[in-house]
Amino acid sequence: MEQINVYSAEEVISKIYVEDGMEMLEACLKPYEHVFVVMDANVAMSCPAAYEMSQMMNRHGVPGMLVDVSEETKCMETVMEICAWLLENGADRDALVLGVGGGITTDMVGFAASIYKRGVRFANVPTTLLAQVDAAIGGKTGVNFGGYKNMLGTICQPEFTYICPQVLESLPMEAFQAGAAEMLKTFIIEDSGNYASAIALLKSLTDDFIAACEGAAILSYNEGHWPEVLSGRLHEMTPLIAAAARVKAGVVSRDQFETGERRKLNLGHTFGHAIESLAHKHHNDIDHGHAVALGMVYAAQLAEKLEMTEPGFAAGIEHDLDSCLLLIINPYSIQDMAEAMTKDKKAEGGKVHFILPRAIGDVVVHDMTVEEVVALL
Numbered sequence: 001m002e003q004i005n006v007y008s009a010e011e012v013i014s015k016i017y018v019e020d021g022m023e024m025l026e027a028c029l030k031p032y033e034h035v036f037v038v039m040d041a042n043v044a045m046s047c048p049a050a051y052e053m054s055q056m057m058n059r060h061g062v063p064g065m066l067v068d069v070s071e072e073t074k075c076m077e078t079v080m081e082i083c084a085w086l087l088e089n090g091a092d093r094d095a096l097v098l099g100v101g102g103g104i105t106t107d108m109v110g111f112a113a114s115i116y117k118r119g120v121r122f123a124n125v126p127t128t129l130l131a132q133v134d135a136a137i138g139g140k141t142g143v144n145f146g147g148y149k150n151m152l153g154t155i156c157q158p159e160f161t162y163i164c165p166q167v168l169e170s171l172p173m174e175a176f177q178a179g180a181a182e183m184l185k186t187f188i189i190e191d192s193g194n195y196a197s198a199i200a201l202l203k204s205l206t207d208d209f210i211a212a213c214e215g216a217a218i219l220s221y222n223e224g225h226w227p228e229v230l231s232g233r234l235h236e237m238t239p240l241i242a243a244a245a246r247v248k249a250g251v252v253s254r255d256q257f258e259t260g261e262r263r264k265l266n267l268g269h270t271f272g273h274a275i276e277s278l279a280h281k282h283h284n285d286i287d288h289g290h291a292v293a294l295g296m297v298y299a300a301q302l303a304e305k306l307e308m309t310e311p312g313f314a315a316g317i318e319h320d321l322d323s324c325l326l327l328i329i330n331p332y333s334i335q336d337m338a339e340a341m342t343k344d345k346k347a348e349g350g351k352v353h354f355i356l357p358r359a360i361g362d363v364v365v366h367d368m369t370v371e372e373v374v375a376l377l
């Protein structure tokens with residue numbers, strides 16, 4: 001089992017285990033006497049590994065709660081339900097709350113644990129690629145509030161995050177793509193050849209998927225073929241997932257509270273969140289992965305306009321993302337996105353922290369007004 005540490009100064013403040021299989025989770029939980037599991041109800045039904053895990057917990061008499069998980073239920077009411085359930089079940093200061101699910105689940109469970117009885121310990125078993133490479137690492141917890149994403153929350157580190165790539169076997173294609181976009185984002189921030197390896201693997205999975213769809217027209221790809229394509233090749237994802245976790249652990253170790261370097265993890269997200277919020281407003285269906293992929297292309301184009309990068313760099317990223325089916329046509333204009341970006345909670349003093357890539361593995365934080373960005377793009 002690979003162990004990756006998150007540090008504060010010299011001290012290990014959180015551990016990340018990467019393991020092909022769920023068996024070792026039991027050993028990871030051994031030091032904790034009172035474990036309480038909060039699991040995404042949908043994951044409990046659709047993910048065989050999570051179901052197996054809940055059976056194991058049942059055998060050990062570990063109390064379990066299922067939660068209904070969506071952006072709408074990612075709110076204080078659900079956090080209060082989790083806290084009420086912990087209280088009813090006698091969770092005390094020595095409790096460990098284990099969140100099992102995607103990023104919404106681990107964000108909410110971590111938040112509930114971080115405020116329950118002024119904070120109890122928690123750990124994550126992320127069941128989506130996005131949570132494995134990003135959301136469940138680094139201690140950002142929280143819920144949506146007042147129409148904004150993650151407006152209430154804490155930075156509080158999990159005891160550990162147990163990453164088992166096999167749980168992704170039942171992950172729908174769209175959710176996989178969301179995680180793939182975040183994984184590529186991580187490697188654009190810090191690369192040691194992982195970006196090229198990830199693109200090669202994702203492209204090869206895409207080619208297998210297209211072949212499985214037997215030449216159907218692009219708009220009628222049957223995503224039902226995705227699990228059969230992915231399940232046989234999941235083991236190839238393990239080193240890339242571990243590499244992404246190592247990059248994120250390093251960034252968080254150097255800047256846990258996001259005063260500088262950690263902002264780089266928002267690459268593609270300022271544009272991406274604007275696209276997502278416009279899509280939400282217009283009842284369009286653009287998921288997080290596709291929005292972030294578009295956002296990374298805009299960030300690269302902006303870097304190119306500012307002459308921070310080689311000509312053709314943005315087109316290269318665009319081609320890579322497109323070859324992995326991560327790009328869609330953006331129905332919104334730069335002006336529409338500008339309005340949404342101005343409302344982004346990361347805007348400070350009229351300027352927004354844009355994260356701009358200079359090359360693969362080299363990004364910088366560049367403060368600009370939205371008007372400056374509109375003028376350039």
Ligand code: GLY
Nearest residue numbers: 134138140262265
């Ligand atoms: N997801 C970005 C971060 O954890 O900072």
